[in-house]
Amino acid sequence: MIPAKQLLNEIVSSLRNVIAPAIAEPYPKAQAYMAAVILEFVMRQVEERSDIAEGKREALAAMFLDLSRIAGADRLVGGGPATDAELSKLIERLYTERAQIGEPAFTAANRLVRQTLRRLLDQELKVAGKGDG
Secondary structure: OOOHHHHHHHHHHHHHHHHHHHOOOHHHHHHHHHHHHHHHHHHHHOOOOHHHHHHHHHHHHHHHHHHHOOOOHHHHOOOOOOOHHHHHHHHHHHHHOHHHHOHHHHHHHHHHHHHHHHHHHHHHOOOOOOOOO
């Protein structure tokens, strides 16, 4: 995901260097430049939230640890770091090896994965700004 400040900076740059110069009429041209000024103000107000990324890392790490404790499902946990890519591989392995790990282990692991996906979504949905979100 592109950080909010970087995204806003790219929009400001486009407004100033591409869009406004391409407009011939004075009023719309001034509006494009003013939009860039307003977005710069908004950009200064945006506070990047490192707690979101940390929350995602913690959720993934906890899930991989909990999965390693489920008999049968422990073999699904790879040796890689707890990342989104590793989670994706884990989900593929979970469904591929469903019969081998047994239905009780599959159900427990699947429930844990779904809970973790919900925690990750909750982190993504936090509003980037000042305060607790």
